[in-house]
Amino acid sequence: MNNHIIPKDFPELKNDTFLRAAAGEEVEHVPVWCMRQAGRYLPEFREARAGKDFFETCRSPEACCELTLQPLRRFPFDAAIIFSDILVIPQALGMDVQMVPGKGPTFPEPLKEPEDLQTLRSKVDVHAELGYVFKAITLTRHRLEGKVPLIGFTGAPWTLMAYMIEGGGSPTHSKAKRWLYRHPEASHRLLKQLTDVIVEYLVGQVAAGAQALQVFDSHAGCLGPVEFGEFSLPYLRDISKRVKERLKDSGLEKVPMIVFAKDGHYALEDLSQSHYEVVGLDWTIDPQSARLRTDGKVSLQGNMDPCALYAPKERISEIVKKMLEGFGTRGYIANLGHGLYPDMDPESVGAFVEAVHSHSRQLLKLK
Ligand code: 1CP
Numbered sequence: 226m227n228n229h230i231i232p233k234d235f236p237e238l239k240n241d242t243f244l245r246a247a248a249g250e251e252v253e254h255v256p257v258w259c260m261r262q263a264g265r266y267l268p269e270f271r272e273a274r275a276g277k278d279f280f281e282t283c284r285s286p287e288a289c290c291e292l293t294l295q296p297l298r299r300f301p302f303d304a305a306i307i308f309s310d311i312l313v314i315p316q317a318l319g320m321d322v323q324m325v326p327g328k329g330p331t332f333p334e335p336l337k338e339p340e341d342l343q344t345l346r347s348k349v350d351v352h353a354e355l356g357y358v359f360k361a362i363t364l365t366r367h368r369l370e371g372k373v374p375l376i377g378f379t380g381a382p383w384t385l386m387a388y389m390i391e392g393g394g395s396p397t398h399s400k401a402k403r404w405l406y407r408h409p410e411a412s413h414r415l416l417k418q419l420t421d422v423i424v425e426y427l428v429g430q431v432a433a434g435a436q437a438l439q440v441f442d443s444h445a446g447c448l449g450p451v452e453f454g455e456f457s458l459p460y461l462r463d464i465s466k467r468v469k470e471r472l473k474d475s476g477l478e479k480v481p482m483i484v485f486a487k488d489g490h491y492a493l494e495d496l497s498q499s500h501y502e503v504v505g506l507d508w509t510i511d512p513q514s515a516r517l518r519t520d521g522k523v524s525l526q527g528n529m530d531p532c533a534l535y536a537p538k539e540r541i542s543e544i545v546k547k548m549l550e551g552f553g554t555r556g557y558i559a560n561l562g563h564g565l566y567p568d569m570d571p572e573s574v575g576a577f578v579e580a581v582h583s584h585s586r587q588l589l590k591l592k
Contacts, residue, residue, distance in 0.1 A: 232363040232434045236371035243304040243374050247437065247481035247503050247524050249556040255549060255585035256303030257578050258376075260485075261564030262296040263308045267571060269295050279324030280316070283309050289361035290368055297372065299571060300578045303558075304373050304437070307365060307430075309358050311380030311441055314422055315389050317354035319346045328393070335392030335400075339411035345418065351425040358426075359433035366434035377435030379426055381442035381464075381486070382419040383457040386412070398447040405448075405456055412456060420460045424467045431468075431477050439483040439505065440464060446488020446507075453492050458499065461486075465500040483526060487563060497523045508562030512551025524556035531561045534573040541573060545580035554588050 238244075243256040265271055270292060274282060282288045292308035312322045312330050325331045336342065352359070366375050380388075387401040395401075404412045427438050442457060465482050472479055484496055485505030496504050497519035506515055506527035515525055533544050548559070559581040565574065 232366065232432070235366050235434060236369070238371045238374060238436075240303060240373050243558060244436065244481065246556065246558050247483070249524050252554065253586065253589065254582045255554055255557055255559050257559040257581040258302045258304040258306065259296075259561050259565055259574065259577070260306075262300075262302060262306065262574075263292045264565055265567035266565050266569040266574070267295055267299070279310070280313075280322065283313060284357045286357060286361040286364045289358075290365040293361075293365050293375075294368060296574075297369075300575050301582065302373065302578060304376055305365070305369060306376040306378060306439070307358070307362050307435070309361065309378070311378070311385065311443075312388060313355060313358060314380060314385055314419065314426065317346075317349050317351065317422065317426075318389075318418075319344065320389060330388065330393055332389065332392040336390050336415075339404075339408050339414075342411060342415060342418075347418075349422045349425070351422065351429050355426055355429065359429050362430055362433040362435050366436075374436035375434060376437045376439055376483075377427065377430035377433075378439040378441060379423050381440050381445075381457065381484075382416040382423065382460040383448070383453075384442050384444045385419050386415050387444045387447075389415075398444055401444075402447065402452075405452055409455075416456060416460050420463055423464055424471065427464070427468045428471045428475065428477070431472055431480055432475070435480065437481045437483065438468070439485060440501075442484070442486040442489065445486035445492070448489075450491045453486075453489060454495070457486070457489075458492060458495055461496075461501075462499045469500065481524075485526070493518045503558065505560065506562065512548055516552065521556070524558065525552055526558040526560050528560070528562040529577070531563055531565060531569070534561075534565070534569050534577060536573075538573065538576040541576045542580040542584070545577060546584045549581070549584050549588060554585050554592075559585075 242252050245252050246256050289308040293305050316322050321333050323331050387398050390401040481502040483503040483505050484501040487507045490510050503524045503526050508528050508530035529548055
């Protein structure tokens with residue numbers, strides 16, 4: 226094992242419900258966390274971030290630790306997710322990425338043609354380029370005091386490729402998809418290069434103290450089954466396989482891996498056979514049919530429509546109850562089908578968490 230980080234003597238884990246659910250084991254209540262639980266819907270987040278550059282914040286382990294812990298001070302979430310961003314990988318490859326207030330992440334010089342691949346670093350030393358994330362993870366794991374497990378994450382190769390070519394968010398991703406149809410060979414080269422960095426990055430996160438890993442393929446939905454099967458799935462599989470091998474070879478503990486391919490319902494069966502312990506679902510999939518289609522092979526995570534948080538509390542509770550009945554209480558991690566929005570009421574988030582805990586305890590008692 227490399228000697229850049231020697232995290233040790235982490236506090237003992239007190240609430241392992243999330244890890245047990247990921248492994249399909251018995252739980253006393255269904256665990257719950259929310260994508261973007263550290264975010265602008267929290268006044269304390271807005272205050273801590275005020276006037277500071279987004280990626281500067283990402284580079285400060287102290288700031289990332291504080292932002293990660295904020296939601297846990299308010300709500301009894303069963304997991305924490307390290308505050309960072311998926312776009313730190315394109316930065317590590319040498320691309321400039323800026324967070325433009327009101328616009329989102331922006332690449333002043335996106336990749337336009339295959340020749341532009343030469344501008345990327347061919348070899349990335351993840352400890353040199355992304356060591357700040359590892360430091361944030363180690364610090365946060367200590368400061369969590371064993372309250373709940375800490376999740377590390379990455380963007381999936383296709384989603385990162387899409388940002389690197391589009392230069393930011395996009396409704397169609399037509400520039401990135403153009404590469405898939407016009408430059409398939411260069412697309413595979415880029416996807417392979419991203420996969421290699423992602424594998425090292427995820428292993429480094431576990432070495433630093435991450436207790437689970439989530440891979441976000443946020444832009445799976447703009448592909449169809451054929452393109453996903455060629456340009457995303459093989460890389461997602463390569464990531465889970467290689468990370469598991471590398472953890473074993475390095476004497477590191479095995480951690481559950483979660484794959485979240487947003488709007489990739491067409492690939493549910495394939496994703497459930499891709500060596501991820503957990504498949505994350507967006508809200509367009511019915512819980513019962515997701516269970517049937519994944520055949521009990523994996524644990525499932527998701528999938529309440531985030532906009533259901535705009536409903537009154539009683540309605541949130543009803544929606545949660547139905548969702549729990551659909552998924553069942555075993556091998557299930559409650560979450561939203563995508564991240565929280567900045568205009569959401571923290572109280573509704575509290576109502577969501579409370580409803581998951583209380584309804585699941587009730588359902589488990591009835592068993
Ligand atoms: O100033 C701010 O606070 C900006 C808002 C924000 C936040 C809170 C961004 C910009 N990133 C983040 C943090 C973040 N990003 C986390 C933190 C941990 C947590 O969940 O609490 C995570 C996991 C991400 C991952 C991320 N970044 C994804 C994958 C998840 C998803 O939403 O699909 C994506 C696509 C990004 C890119 C990104 N970063 C930020 C924005 C606004 C976007 C989306 C841009 C777009 O496509 O339009």
